[in-house]
Amino acid sequence: MSDVSTPYDPPQGPIPVVYQDDDILVVDKPQGLLSVPGRGAHLADCLLNRLQADWPEVLLCHRLDRDTSGIMVFALTKDAQRKMGRLFETKRVKKRYIARVAGQVAEDHGTIDLPLIVDWPNRPLQHVNFERGKPSVTDWQRMAIEDGTTRMRLLPRTGRSHQLRVHMQSLGHPILGDPFYSTDHAHWPRMMLHAEGLKFEHPTQERMLRLEAPCPF
Template sequence: MHDDVSAGPSTPYDPPTGPIPVIHEDADLLVVDKPQGLLSVPGRGPHLADCLLSRLEEGWPEVLLCHRLDRDTSGIMIFALTKAAQRKLGRMFEVKRIRKRYVARVAGEVAEPEGVIDLPLIVDWPNRPLQHVNHERGKPSVTEWRRLAHEDGTTRMQLMPRTGRSHQLRVHMRELGHPILGDPFYSERPEEWSRMMLHAEGLKFEHPITGKVMRLAAPVPF
């Protein structure tokens, strides 16, 4: 899931300030809680240079990128501190040996307790970076979901992507008929919410060097 350089034509990049919460650190890994509104990596142009990676490089010059979150998604991210760890983590993401868990608030009250969305996605070139469902040319995209609670006409959901396509959770929730609240691309009236209500809550994986099973989480901020 890749960065959104812009959340829309009228939305300037105004990243949050303050320290980045560290969830776990050892000789090989750095795991942090990315704030909403901060790019994972630099965008094009000097006005988009401030990002999570550049901020972490100030404290950990050796830090290496392993995956990304969209600008408006908050939550847990793993970085490597050695080339060996980066190489192994990259392979683990590739073969889907890292389990991700997200929490979202979506529009409307979801009736069913759980389900699976299997809809192939591809970039909508005239409107990039938007993605859309395309059964002929789209890449396989699968999301498991579970309803957590109804909240004032909305629903809190747990989302577990089996694949990692760009905007996958955002498009899949819209296709379910319950777009993520505050999503500047795929929901109606996003300005009614203080942020996009999507947070990467948890990761489960084997440590790339020691093999120890790691279960790490970042508290949901909404």
């Protein structure tokens, strides 16, 4: 689900290509751009449509929230899309995120294991629900204290919608600039969450790929 609570004014300019071969295309999605079209003509501009202008054959493999920047992999063939889908489903794609969160996190690392489900009256918000929520697990590491905030490395084991955002809020340290789960989002120029790295086996070649998109904040 997309974050459409604020006016949609996506950034313009070229999309940085991180990696490309005959089977996959990996790019660095800018913050503020939808991964796929939203509902309505005003939400038609998205990363998928922009890429299709140069690669008409490009196919979606996964998504990032509108306000999250960072690395995304697309398929260039149906076979590669099917195999990438299987890698995501079986949790064989390792994801690494960088976030700045409110407050100073005391511990140097930890794991959050809280089941999540959509908050239907307030969708697309998600919330913790121990009875009906889907398993959601995030490992985290404190990187640095910066001006009363904390830079974190987040390593999700599962891929639930808004998982990192709700888990950080549940930890008592919401992601800075988050329009849904933080109370001080107006004080930040963007949501401070970036998908920095992906590690996975190439869908058609027997080799591991370790790809990165540098964190912009």
